[in-house]
Amino acid sequence: MISDEEILKLPKDNFQKKLDDIIKKNTAAGVRPKLLLHSCCAPCSSYCLEYLRQYFDITDFYYNPNITEEAEYRKRTDEIKRLITVMNSEDETLPIGFEEGRYDSREFFDAVKGFESEPEGGLRCVKCFRLRLYETARVAAEGHFDCFTTTLTISPLKNASVLNHIGEEAGREFGVMFLPSDFKKKEGYNRSVELSEKYGLYRQDYCGCGFSKAERQGCSV
Numbered sequence: 001m002i003s004d005e006e007i008l009k010l011p012k013d014n015f016q017k018k019l020d021d022i023i024k025k026n027t028a029a030g031v032r033p034k035l036l037l038h039s040c041c042a043p044c045s046s047y048c049l050e051y052l053r054q055y056f057d058i059t060d061f062y063y064n065p066n067i068t069e070e071a072e073y074r075k076r077t078d079e080i081k082r083l084i085t086v087m088n089s090e091d092e093t094l095p096i097g098f099e100e101g102r103y104d105s106r107e108f109f110d111a112v113k114g115f116e117s118e119p120e121g122g123l124r125c126v127k128c129f130r131l132r133l134y135e136t137a138r139v140a141a142e143g144h145f146d147c148f149t150t151t152l153t154i155s156p157l158k159n160a161s162v163l164n165h166i167g168e169e170a171g172r173e174f175g176v177m178f179l180p181s182d183f184k185k186k187e188g189y190n191r192s193v194e195l196s197e198k199y200g201l202y203r204q205d206y207c208g209c210g211f212s213k214a215e216r217q218g219c220s221v
């Protein structure tokens with residue numbers, strides 16, 4: 001097991017190619033695996049759901065105790081639920097399920113304790129990703145899903161190597177396959193912007209925690 005400092009230095013890899021290969025293999029075998037998709041927000045999920053529902057039976061899993069202001073958490077939760085309802089009504093043949101995780105921001109504060117002042121993209125985020133991906137892996141194993149992954153890799157601000165490494169770590173821990181991803185590839189991020197406009201989605205201008213909000217506003221907390 002490598003340290004979190006080393007995780008931040010991992011080289012880039014082609015995770016989209018790895019996902020393409022898995023999808024190709026499943027399609028050839030006529031298999032549609034059950035996927036638990038950790039979802040960070042509606043805008044990021046829009047493209048991931050549109051793309052992945054063609055190949056997987058998806059349950060969207062909303063576990064984000066990192067959104068430290070409860071009103072903001074509720075707003076983002078309502079938006080992902082609304083998006084899924086609309087997408088399901090547009091195509092009833094590929095239904096998307098929804099499951100909300102616990103919401104207790106103390107889980108986030110405990111996980112990042114001692115790393116609060118790290119900049120976005122640093123060690124605080126490694127801890128935050130681990131919290132969310134381990135819980136997703138646990139729920140995926142408990143629910144007998146075939147695999148899990150996260151919409152977080154669509155963000156140009158998030159390091160796909162770090163997320164994929166932690167996802168694999170979590171998958172090993174709970175005995176469930178982590179699906180490699182880098183959803184910003186194949187114009188995924190641009191498509192999420194288009195879909196956000198199409199569905200009139202609320203697009204927040206900071207990642208989620210109070211620290212990231214303060215960073216965007218140019219102050220420290």
Ligand code: SF4
Nearest residue numbers: 125128207208209212
């Ligand atoms: S900036 Fe985003 S990923 Fe990083 S700790 Fe805050 S909520 Fe988590």
